[in-house]
Amino acid sequence: MKNTIKILAAAIVIVSVISCQNDKKPNYQYMPNMYESVGYETYGEYSVFPGEQEAMRPVEGSIPRGWMPYDFENSNEGYQLAKDTLKNPIKYTKENEEAGKALYDIYCAICHGAKGDGKGTLVKREKILGVPSYDDVGRAITEGSIYHVMYYGINSMGSYASQTSEHERWQIVQYVEKLKADLEGKTPRIDTDVASVETPNIVAKEEEHQETTEEHKEAH
Numbered sequence: 001m002k003n004t005i006k007i008l009a010a011a012i013v014i015v016s017v018i019s020c021q022n023d024k025k026p027n028y029q030y031m032p033n034m035y036e037s038v039g040y041e042t043y044g045e046y047s048v049f050p051g052e053q054e055a056m057r058p059v060e061g062s063i064p065r066g067w068m069p070y071d072f073e074n075s076n077e078g079y080q081l082a083k084d085t086l087k088n089p090i091k092y093t094k095e096n097e098e099a100g101k102a103l104y105d106i107y108c109a110i111c112h113g114a115k116g117d118g119k120g121t122l123v124k125r126e127k128i129l130g131v132p133s134y135d136d137v138g139r140a141i142t143e144g145s146i147y148h149v150m151y152y153g154i155n156s157m158g159s160y161a162s163q164t165s166e167h168e169r170w171q172i173v174q175y176v177e178k179l180k181a182d183l184e185g186k187t188p189r190i191d192t193d194v195a196s197v198e199t200p201n202i203v204a205k206e207e208e209h210q211e212t213t214e215e216h217k218e219a220h
Contacts, residue, residue, distance in 0.1 A: 068166055074152040079145065086144030090170045092191045100175030103168055107160055108176075116179030128156060134176060135183035146173045 040046055044054045063069060072078040072086065090096055105114070113119040116134040123131050132139055139145075150169050153159040160169070178188040 066165070070151055070161075072148060072151075079148050079154075082148035083142050083145035086142075086147060088143045088147070088170050088173050090167065090174070092174050092189045094190065096171050096174050097178055097188070097190075099168075100171035100173070100178075103164065103172050104175045104179075107163065108172065111157070116176065116183060130155075133183060134180040141176075141180065143173050143177060146176050 040054045042055060045052045046054055049056060072082045109120055111120040111122050111128060111131050112134070113123070113131075118131040118133045120131065122128045134141060147169055149157065150160045150164070150172065152161075164172070174189075181188040
């Protein structure tokens with residue numbers, strides 16, 4: 001009898017709790033801080049932060065993910081230093097040249113022209129003037145100066161550091177040098193050591209594949 005009364009009492013409590021539940025409204029929150037965190041407005045002033053500023057500065061020396069510092073200043077001295085000393089770190093391959101062409105057509109050809117002769121669409125329409133050819137002797141561009149100008153911009157040309165990655169800018173550098181060589185009647189640079197390293201590996205893989213195929217046939 002006692003057990004029956006306990007069971008009935010428990011059932012009544014359970015039914016009461018379930019019947020009071022409203023799916024359209026939140027139920028009781030026993031630990032509200034776990035559900036409703038304190039929100040801080042961007043750039044707000046709060047005593048819980050150092051200096052009472054919500055938007056704190058990054059730790060000194062930290063850099064954004066995927067970005068590397070550029071050590072040359074945006075000045076005439078920095079430009080000349082980059083022009084004289086900065087070298088393209090990527091290999092001059094046909095693949096990088098083709099990738100550089102695709103990027104060049106997007107960002108550069110509209111002003112500099114498809115051939116790098118300074119006769120882009122905007123120049124022909126007289127929307128912008130004074131774009132020199134890449135083979136201009138007075139400029140004597142180098143891989144370092146090309147990269148520096150893309151990074152900071154120069155005169156009416158803006159910076160392309162935000163639109164392109166470091167690797168993409170170096171691919172464009174290779175293609176610009178290719179256009180410069182074409183205008184000067186020279187052979188564009190292609191690193192032959194890359195081909196000499198890759199070719200034996202390809203041949204070795206083909207020979208290994210043939211040996212494996214022959215062994216498989218003999219086994220059957």
